[in-house]
Amino acid sequence: MSDKPAALPHLKVLDLSRVLAGPWCTQILADLGADVVKIERPGAGDDTRHWGPPFLKDAQGKDTGHAAYYTCANRNKRSITVDIAKPEGQALIRQLALQSDVLVENFKVGGLAHYGLDYASLKQVNPKLIYCSITGFGQDGPYAERAGYDLMVQAMSGMMSITGRPDEVPGGGPQRVGVALTDIFTGVYASTAILAALEVRHRTGEGQHIDMSLLDVGMAILANQAGGFLNTGRVPQRQGNSHPSLVPYQDMPTKDGAMLLAIGNDGQFTRFCEVAGRPELAQDARYASNTQRVLHRADLVPQLEAITRTRSTAEWISALEHKAVPCGPINDIGQAFADAQVQARGLAIEQPRSPQAVAAEGVSTIRSVASPLRLSATPPVLHRAPPTLGEHTDEVLAGLGLDAARITALRQAGIV
Missing domain, CATH: 3.30.1540.10 (formyl-coa transferase, domain 3)
Structure with missing residues (x-):
C-alpha cells in the first residue's frame, strides 16, 4: 500500500473481457488507480475461475475449487454479474458505458453488435468512450471471424519455430513459451494504446476504437528475429538457449x-x-x-x-x-521468489479479502506478483483483492441509481 496518490483515479473502465489478454490490460489500469468494473456471466463468471488445478486453498489447506489462475489478472477490480443476452442486461451495460471512459472487450468480431453493445452503438451513447477490442486476428482480413488463442498464435506467428532445441537434438522440436506470452503482451500493448487514446481525447474531446490482435502482437514481439528475416530473407531456426547474434x-x-x-x-x-x-x-x-x-x-x-x-x-x-x-x-519459480533481490523489491504481495469473499470462498488472503511499474510520485495501488463472482453487483448498480428493490427484481429475473 502507498499513501501517495494513484496515477489514474479519475478513470472509469468497463471490462467486458475474460481469460487473459483483456483482463491483463485492465489490471494494469486498475493497478494505476482506475476504477475497473468487470462484467461476468451470472453463475459462471470468467472462464479462468474454473481453470484448475491449482486451486485456492482454505485455512485447512484444502482445495476450494476456485482456480488460482483468475487471481493473476483480476486484482483491484469490482466484479458484477450481468446477462448481456437479455435486453435488461444490455440496458445496464449502456448505462455503465455512459459513465465510463474506457471499455475493453474480447468477443468475436461482430459478437457484441448482436446486443447493440458494439463501438458504433455505444459511440452514440458516449462519444468520448475509448473502446478497445481484443481478438485473435483483428477486425478485418480473411481470419477475422476465427477464434484465436495464445497457443494458436504462438504457432502461427513463428514463435514456436524459434523456441526449443533443434530437431536433431534429443528433446528437439517446436515449443510454446511457458506462459501465454502473446496474451500478456497484447494486454500490455492494449493498455499503452488506451493511454495514447486518452491523451488524444484530451486534445479532441473524442474517443476512438482500438483494434488489438493477438496475431499482430505475436508478429511484433518477434523483434530481432523478424528484423533479421525481413532484411536478409534468412529464416531463423531453433537453437535452444543460445542466441543467434551473441556468443556466449x-x-x-x-x-x-x-x-x-x-x-x-x-x-x-x-x-x-x-x-x-x-x-x-x-x-x-x-x-x-x-x-x-x-x-x-x-x-x-x-x-x-x-x-x-x-x-x-x-x-x-x-x-x-x-x-x-x-x-x-x-x-525454478520457487527459487526465484526466494531470491534476495526479488524479496527486496517486494515482488510477492498479499491482499486481504473482504468478509463477503472470505465467507463465499473460505480464503482470507490472496497472493500475487506486484506491479512492475515503479512511479515515484504516483505508484501502483493495492485496494482490492481479486473479487468473488458478482461481489460488487449491488454496489455498482446502486451507483447507477437503482434501489434495493430493483436490484432484487433483477437478480430474481436472472439479469444479474
Missing part, C-alpha cells in the same frame, strides 16, 4: 548444475576469460570480437563448457558479478 549467451554447465552466461560485448568476454584463467582466448582472432565468436561458435562453446564445469554455479556467480560479467542461476 546461453546456459553453461557447472560443477553442480548450470548457470546462465549472458555476455553482450567484447569487454565482458575479456573479463570472463581473465576470471576463467584463460586470457588468451580473448586474444585469439577467432574469438576477439562478437562477430568472430558467432562465426566460430562450434569451436568456442565446447572450450568454455569445459572451463565452466570446473566450478560450482555459486562460485562462478561470486567471481563474475564483481567483474560486471552478466551471469546468474537458472531458478
Whole structure:
C-alpha cells in the first residue's frame, strides 16, 4: 500500500473481457488507480475461475475449487454479474458505458453488435468512450471471424519455430513459451494504446476504437528475429538457449548444475576469460570480437563448457558479478521468489479479502506478483483483492441509481 496518490483515479473502465489478454490490460489500469468494473456471466463468471488445478486453498489447506489462475489478472477490480443476452442486461451495460471512459472487450468480431453493445452503438451513447477490442486476428482480413488463442498464435506467428532445441537434438522440436506470452503482451500493448487514446481525447474531446490482435502482437514481439528475416530473407531456426547474434549467451554447465552466461560485448568476454584463467582466448582472432565468436561458435562453446564445469554455479556467480560479467542461476519459480533481490523489491504481495469473499470462498488472503511499474510520485495501488463472482453487483448498480428493490427484481429475473 502507498499513501501517495494513484496515477489514474479519475478513470472509469468497463471490462467486458475474460481469460487473459483483456483482463491483463485492465489490471494494469486498475493497478494505476482506475476504477475497473468487470462484467461476468451470472453463475459462471470468467472462464479462468474454473481453470484448475491449482486451486485456492482454505485455512485447512484444502482445495476450494476456485482456480488460482483468475487471481493473476483480476486484482483491484469490482466484479458484477450481468446477462448481456437479455435486453435488461444490455440496458445496464449502456448505462455503465455512459459513465465510463474506457471499455475493453474480447468477443468475436461482430459478437457484441448482436446486443447493440458494439463501438458504433455505444459511440452514440458516449462519444468520448475509448473502446478497445481484443481478438485473435483483428477486425478485418480473411481470419477475422476465427477464434484465436495464445497457443494458436504462438504457432502461427513463428514463435514456436524459434523456441526449443533443434530437431536433431534429443528433446528437439517446436515449443510454446511457458506462459501465454502473446496474451500478456497484447494486454500490455492494449493498455499503452488506451493511454495514447486518452491523451488524444484530451486534445479532441473524442474517443476512438482500438483494434488489438493477438496475431499482430505475436508478429511484433518477434523483434530481432523478424528484423533479421525481413532484411536478409534468412529464416531463423531453433537453437535452444543460445542466441543467434551473441556468443556466449546461453546456459553453461557447472560443477553442480548450470548457470546462465549472458555476455553482450567484447569487454565482458575479456573479463570472463581473465576470471576463467584463460586470457588468451580473448586474444585469439577467432574469438576477439562478437562477430568472430558467432562465426566460430562450434569451436568456442565446447572450450568454455569445459572451463565452466570446473566450478560450482555459486562460485562462478561470486567471481563474475564483481567483474560486471552478466551471469546468474537458472531458478525454478520457487527459487526465484526466494531470491534476495526479488524479496527486496517486494515482488510477492498479499491482499486481504473482504468478509463477503472470505465467507463465499473460505480464503482470507490472496497472493500475487506486484506491479512492475515503479512511479515515484504516483505508484501502483493495492485496494482490492481479486473479487468473488458478482461481489460488487449491488454496489455498482446502486451507483447507477437503482434501489434495493430493483436490484432484487433483477437478480430474481436472472439479469444479474
